[in-house]
Amino acid sequence: MERRSPAFTIFIHACALLLAAIILAPIAWLFIMSISPAADLAAKPLRWWPQAADFSRYQTLLSTAENSAGAAFTSSLRNSLEIAGMATLAALALAIPAGWAVSRTPAIGWSLSMVIATYMLPPVALAVPLYMGLSHLGLLNNVFGLALVYLTILAPFTTWLMKSGFDSIPREIEAAAMIDGAGLFQTLRIITLPLAAPVMATAALFAVLLAWDEFFYALLFTSDQRAKTLTVAIADLAGGRVSDYGLIATAGVLAALPPVLIGLVMQRALISGLTSGGVKG
């Protein structure tokens, strides 16, 4: 290892502090806004730290009283959870068999390449027919309709992750089980799928994050509490005439909490997923 001069060591630490400040300052400010009394946020000069922490906005948003700000928020929270859950399950159900098939039979790999190439399509290129189609099926402003549309984003990505996951499981293990007399589905169930469990978990987490983050289709295809997602509810708050900025910040903190926790806990798995070439779309 290279020996470092004291000046260089100080320089490195200073840069590290700067980087930490750049990353943390906006996030910390979001949280501080959420617990500052409205008067502090409107004060000039701005009060950077609340005189007394005020957590009442969290209570307001999480209350389920009829017609309150909380009712709109909690229903969008529930819709986001339902849609992300359904879309993720459906995407995995499609991705696991398809990913295994492409991994073991490279001759059909071009079909997966075509599916992945759809990543280049801007959602606006599909939006009008999808709108008309959902309207025709009576699935506008409906959680099932939106979960179905989310497969356009989730299914190609999860299939690609599953395919690379199966690639790293040697097919010799499957062959050995089959020689011992196991049928194909028995082999998959007993040997392959348990070995692929970590990849499935990573794929599921990515899918949940993608669905949780989605905004464009949700903005177009939902109109009220029956299907509006969190992202749309927050954009409504930010674009509306809400006078208390702390309330907007609180909604942001609550919406960011699940993906941030997933990100921190699953750091290693997520980064290896990212660095193997994929990126959150």
Added chain:
Amino acid sequence: MSSTWMTTRAWLLMLPLLVVMVAVIGWPLVDTVGLSFTDAKLVGTGGSYVGFDNYTNMLSSSNFSRTLVTTTLFAVVSVAAEMVIGVLAALLLNQQFHGRAILRALMILPWALPTVVNATLWRLIYNPEYGALNAALTQLNLIDAYRSWLGEPATALTALIVADCWKNFPLVALIALAALQAVPRDITAASLVDGAGPFNRFRFVILPYLAGPLMVALVLRTIEAFKVFDIIWVMTRGGPANSTRTLSILVYQEAFSFQRAGSGASLALIVTLLVTVLAVAYAALVRKTAGSAA
């Protein structure tokens, strides 16, 4: 087991995915192509065939050319900044210092923050009356009066680019860091023995290892930046005076605000074509980079 049966079985397992993809992507795309040759409205009857009128009108409109310039500017500047800052951050995180593991864990935060939350957060920071940026700059005596960062055409696009970079440079940093850690120790040690300075060491010893993963990140980030909608919609809706209107925002306005489905479809396909050309050009570049690095 015969290889025909293997292939047939593989297609059968692939079938559910393909059916769903045709239903939610293939058919809508074909339908968009059809719509683009009509004057259809979003609601009501199908509209009648107008040939290439939508395309020629759109390509010759000043709205389109201006929006194309804005989109390109947004994509080039934000992606370039993300790459440079990301690589610098990765080089830093590859050094040894106290708290390195914590700082590396923190890098995941901006990436994990939902795009809409990020946009909302920066909208609050840029707020003309109560925003933290105005407060900080005034208290540091850098500006005399509060400014409307998102309300003035001169600063709105820059403000958006800063918000976008903040969210996306950590991802580039994490990708670059993973690549840096794959550089064999003895190679950097050997280059030290050979007397290579820090710059030459980066250029000739380390950069070849970074080139491949960075190219992939560059391609994906550019495609995303070219398609950008969410952050702009939440922060400015394309304003003020259309100074931050990107192609996806223009398509949205055309197809959904003005309900001109046909003309919106033609514009959406022009955007798709541009992204495809970009991706193909990049793919060739990636192959070249991978070839020279090997």
